[in-house]
Amino acid sequence: MEVGDKVPDLLGKDANGKEVRLSDYPGKTIALYFYPKDNTSGCTAQACSLRDAYHDLIDAGYQVIGVSVDSEASHQKFASKHNLPFPLIADTEHRLVEQMGVWGEKSMYGRKYMGTFRTTFIISADGKIQRIFTPKEIKTSNHAQQILGE
Secondary structure, eight states: OOTTOBOOSEEEEBTTSOEEEGGGSTTOEEEEEEOSOTTSHHHHHHHHHHHHTHHHHHHTTEEEEEEESSOHHHHHHHHHHHTOOSOEEEOTTOHHHHHTTOEEEEEETTEEEEEEOOEEEEEOTTSBEEEEEOTTTOOGGGHHHHHHTO
């Protein structure tokens, strides 16, 4: 997916099994962020940055939605442990990560494996991608400020 591309309305199911759609947030700019794994240091720092600035993001017209390939149960624990006020999509079948182009081969300590590339898509109210924060750009501990342009 690239800037200007239209994102599908149905994003997936949240930690409670409820469908999440772009159309659930009329007039909002969506900060759709993809992260590798619940309860890892970088992913926790990123989620907490978004949590701590959640009201600033809402006031600026954003709705935050997180996505990883973890299960609904994992998302429930992660959201509860860190008091996350935004939905987390459990993309266990890799539908959305593949559709958005953020699933691929990664490497750590010489070991290759498939995983999610930490990426954030800013999606306008008409469902089109306005901006993409790539894995190299994202600063997990102050990602909310990056989105807000501070």
